[in-house]
Amino acid sequence: MSANPHAEHLQELLEGLNEPQREAVTHGEGPLLILAGAGSGKTRVLTHRLAYLVYTDQAQAGEILAITFTNKAASEMRGRVERLLGRSTRGMWLMTFHSACARILRAEAERLGYTRQFTIYDQADARRLTKRCMDAVGIDPKRYTPAAINNQLSAAKNQLLDAETYGQQAGSPFEEMIAEVYRLYERDLLRMNAMDFDDLLFRTVNLLELFEDVRERYAASFRHILVDEYQDTNHAQYRFLQLLVGGGKAPARGERVQLAGHRNLAVVGDDAQSIYSFRNADVRNILDFQQDFPDARVVKLEQNYRSTETILSAANAVIANNRGGISKRLWSELGTGEQIHVRELDDEHAEARFVVGEIERLIDEGASRTEIAVLYRTNAMSRVLEDTLVRREIAYQVIGGTKFYERAEIKDAVAYLSWLANPFDVVSFTRVANSPRRGLGQTSLGRIVAHSATVGVSVWEAAAAPDQIPGLGTAAVKALRRFMGTMEELRVLAGMPAPDGRDSGEETSQGVPVGDLLQAVLAQTGYVEALEAERTIEAQGRIENLEQLVEVGHEFDATAEAAQDTLDVFLQQIALVADADTRSDDEGLVTLMTLHNAKGLEYPTVFIVGCEDGVFPHSRALDEGGLEEERRLFYVGITRAMRLLYLTRARRRAVFGAQTYGLPSRFLAEIPAALTDREDEPVIVRSAALAGAGTGSAAARELAYARATSWSGGSGGGASADRSARGGGAQTSFRLGEDVVHAAFGEGVVTALEPHGVIVVRFAGDGAERKLMAELAPVSRRS
DNA sequence: ATCCTGATTTTTTTT
DNA sequence: AAATCAGGAT
Numbered sequence: 048m049s050a051n052p053h054a055e056h057l058q059e060l061l062e063g064l065n066e067p068q069r070e071a072v073t074h075g076e077g078p079l080l081i082l083a084g085a086g087s088g089k090t091r092v093l094t095h096r097l098a099y100l101v102y103t104d105q106a107q108a109g110e111i112l113a114i115t116f117t118n119k120a121a122s123e124m125r126g127r128v129e130r131l132l133g134r135s136t137r138g139m140w141l142m143t144f145h146s147a148c149a150r151i152l153r154a155e156a157e158r159l160g161y162t163r164q165f166t167i168y169d170q171a172d173a174r175r176l177t178k179r180c181m182d183a184v185g186i187d188p189k190r191y192t193p194a195a196i197n198n199q200l201s202a203a204k205n206q207l208l209d210a211e212t213y214g215q216q217a218g219s220p221f222e223e224m225i226a227e228v229y230r231l232y233e234r235d236l237l238r239m240n241a242m243d244f245d246d247l248l249f250r251t252v253n254l255l256e257l258f259e260d261v262r263e264r265y266a267a268s269f270r271h272i273l274v275d276e277y278q279d280t281n282h283a284q285y286r287f288l289q290l291l292v293g294g295g296k297a298p299a300r301g302e303r304v305q306l307a308g309h310r311n312l313a314v315v316g317d318d319a320q321s322i323y324s325f326r327n328a329d330v331r332n333i334l335d336f337q338q339d340f341p342d343a344r345v346v347k348l349e350q351n352y353r354s355t356e357t358i359l360s361a362a363n364a365v366i367a368n369n370r371g372g373i374s375k376r377l378w379s380e381l382g383t384g385e386q387i388h389v390r391e392l393d394d395e396h397a398e399a400r401f402v403v404g405e406i407e408r409l410i411d412e413g414a415s416r417t418e419i420a421v422l423y424r425t426n427a428m429s430r431v432l433e434d435t436l437v438r439r440e441i442a443y444q445v446i447g448g449t450k451f452y453e454r455a456e457i458k459d460a461v462a463y464l465s466w467l468a469n470p471f472d473v474v475s476f477t478r479v480a481n482s483p484r485r486g487l488g489q490t491s492l493g494r495i496v497a498h499s500a501t502v503g504v505s506v507w508e509a510a511a512a513p514d515q516i517p518g519l520g521t522a523a524v525k526a527l528r529r530f531m532g533t534m535e536e537l538r539v540l541a542g543m544p545a546p547d548g549r550d551s552g553e554e555t556s557q558g559v560p561v562g563d564l565l566q567a568v569l570a571q572t573g574y575v576e577a578l579e580a581e582r583t584i585e586a587q588g589r590i591e592n593l594e595q596l597v598e599v600g601h602e603f604d605a606t607a608e609a610a611q612d613t614l615d616v617f618l619q620q621i622a623l624v625a626d627a628d629t630r631s632d633d634e635g636l637v638t639l640m641t642l643h644n645a646k647g648l649e650y651p652t653v654f655i656v657g658c659e660d661g662v663f664p665h666s667r668a669l670d671e672g673g674l675e676e677e678r679r680l681f682y683v684g685i686t687r688a689m690r691l692l693y694l695t696r697a698r699r700r701a702v703f704g705a706q707t708y709g710l711p712s713r714f715l716a717e718i719p720a721a722l723t724d725r726e727d728e729p730v731i732v733r734s735a736a737l738a739g740a741g742t743g744s745a746a747a748r749e750l751a752y753a754r755a756t757s758w759s760g761g762s763g764g765g766a767s768a769d770r771s772a773r774g775g776g777a778q779t780s781f782r783l784g785e786d787v788v789h790a791a792f793g794e795g796v797v798t799a800l801e802p803h804g805v806i807v808v809r810f811a812g813d814g815a816e817r818k819l820m821a822e823l824a825p826v827s828r829r830s
Numbered sequence: 831a832t833c834c835t836g837a838t839t840t841t842t843t844t845t
Numbered sequence: 846a847a848a849t850c851a852g853g854a855t
Binding site for chain 2: 116117118143144145146169170192244245247248322323325326424425426427428447481484486487488489490491522523623624641642643644662663665666667668673676680702703
Binding site for chain 3: 831832833834835836837838839840
């Protein structure tokens with residue numbers, strides 16, 4: 048080792064790492080599992096390991112595949128590795144699963160019957176196509192939404208089940224129906240030379256399974272593979288890795304022996320932070336890693352360098368309520384720090400005012416806006432916060448929500464490019480053909496698409512010969528001819544070959560740069576003109592968005608490495624950007640985002656708003672038995688905070704425009720009161736009360752009641768009046784939204800007042816609403 | 831074909 | 846509250 052010319056650098060690379068970190072960084076060949084608790088220096092280990100592998104010549108940059116969860120994380124990591132190495136990491140595959148697969152597929156697509164210009168459909172496109180297939184099968188759209196059906200398809204794909212296999216093992220009429228949609232859906236995607244997000248993984252796995260030479264080539268070219276956030280990988284991703292490194296679970300169908308390979312796979316993750324099961328992530332991937340690779344070296348990172356001990360204690364206490372998992376106990380040396388601030392506000396507006404007020408105070412005290420993040424469960428909750436921030440003139444950024452690339456005008460512009468690149472792309476064609484309005488309505492478009500399918504040519508070819516299309520009116524023929532004239536000009540400009548192969552064999556001419564092409568598209572199709580004609584503020588905003596997109600195009604042109612395939616690469620890049628990738632951390636902005644988007648990030652001050660049962664944990668997660676995952680999400684949220692943590696809850700909140708009354712999140716009660724500054728002790732009667740209600744056991748009811756009374760009595764203050772009222776049998780006057788406790792049902796909240804002394808209470812235990820006679824029921828005011 | 835209007839639905843979370 | 850959708854009028 049001392050002979051290594053980089054010995055000094057090596058020293059530097061390992062300096063400042065603790066023992067387990069160093070072990071992970073310097074691990075040589077063979078499987079490696081890094082169990083990295085929150086804030087334990089995971090990214091540091093990953094970047095140092097990447098640099099170490101290159102430095103010690105265990106791998107060239109180009110022989111490493113490093114998977115991150117977002118493109119943003121990838122580019123940050125690349126920057127850090129380059130700083131460590133002191134040179135470029137060009138050639139290193141440092142990207143998301145989806146980007147890596149798209150890249151492989153673009154090189155190999157012909158083997159699977161696609162062209163390298165295949166279009167990537169996002170979720171909205173996929174749902175639209177699903178709906179079309181549902182209509183074709185004749186499914187009642189009232190009973191099943193395209194989103195729900197598409198989720199089923201997505202789940203199947205993530206399990207690597209194709210339509211045929213899925214159909215064979217369908218065990219219910221429902222599954223038969225799904226299978227039918229699935230068959231159509233797959234057929235259409237292939238016809239359209241398009242893939243959805245799940246296909247990127249699925250098709251890559253197909254490719255590697257079907258073509259041994261391809262598999263061998265990629266397996267040999269990636270001598271080391273590293274995967275971040277391994278707890279959130281799904282089965283398709285697991286199989287992809289298995290095909291590249293060898294080893295892993297029992298051989299798949301048709302495989303005689305276990306796959307051979309170098310098995311140089313290092314995975315990093317934390318099962319306590321697995322929060323993507325709704326996306327078919329399977330936490331067993333990380334839990335079973337040691338079974339998959341019995342000789343794996345396992346490194347646990349438990350020292351936290353991020354949060355105060357108070358925050359960590361809260362996180363540990365919360366996650367302890369989950370069953371199972373790999374045990375680890377985070378600790379830190381950063382001192383006790385401040386208590387966790389817990390606040391209850393009247394409604395979401397008051398909550399927002401409180402949060403923004405605290406932000407103002409912190410800024411006055413010298414904090415920077417970049418040090419503050421506000422986290423919420425659902426995107427819709429950002430609105431009130433934004434309103435308040437705007438009013439108080441605090442600069443902020445929202446991550447997620449309506450993404451830039453999901454705006455209609457952006458999707459339209461991109462669809463024009465997609466169709467130019469991929470003449471089979473029906474979804475883009477139908478999106479673009481009548482936007483701006485050209486007099487080509489649904490009926491005409493339907494005829495064009497149907498004709499292309501019958502004749503077996505691309506939509507482009509079908510549309511290029513309007514008079515061949517049966518049933519098309521003269522007006523439509525004329526409109527289409529004019530439209531296709533424009534598109535032909537643009538096609539030449541783009542340097543794309545004629546779809547009918549007229550000049551195949553010729554060298555594909557070099558197209559103009561993407562930014563210029565985009566500009567030409569927007570001008571020549573009349574898209575911008577139509578927007579200008581609207582003369583509304585809205586349209587003006589859209590034009591500005593489009594200008595921004597053109598700017599993105601120009602930037603792409605300026606940095607494009609090879610002049611080849613630029614349009615495809617640009618489209619692929621756009622299809623796979625996540626909104627998390629647009630986060631900026633140097634512009635003096637307060638950051639607003641969902642808890643999911645906060646994964647992997649840290650902030651000195653964190654607010655988690657909406658800590659109410661039904662909001663967080665989310666009611667739909669509760670219905671589907673996803674409580675533990677919600678808790679992990681809460682754990683993720685808590686552990687984002689370095690020094691200050693605020694948890695807020697609104698007694699009343701508008702959901703779908705209607706007022707709802709929510710109980711405090713059950714997670715709040717899981718934080719030891721001593722760690723917080725809340726004045727009133729949380730009343731934990733829920734489980735006991737529910738047990739009592741369920742079994743009808745009088746003793747359990749007594750117990751729940753006794754605990755509830757003594758606890759609320761213990762909170763001091765004006766408890767005595769309440770107690771006497773309760774002791775007298777019942778309290779008779781209640782207000783809307785009041786927190787109450789019932790002897791058998793436990794905690795609840797008054798959601799309605801009815802005549803004749805009847806109140807409606809929703810209970811925390813089972814979420815059910817019950818009508819009670821205020822005078823007679825054993826119910827009383829809480830707190 | 832297009833536009834308008836009232837009804838219905840939407841909100842988990844995302845590559 | 847906002848967005849999308851279906852159905853009907855123009």
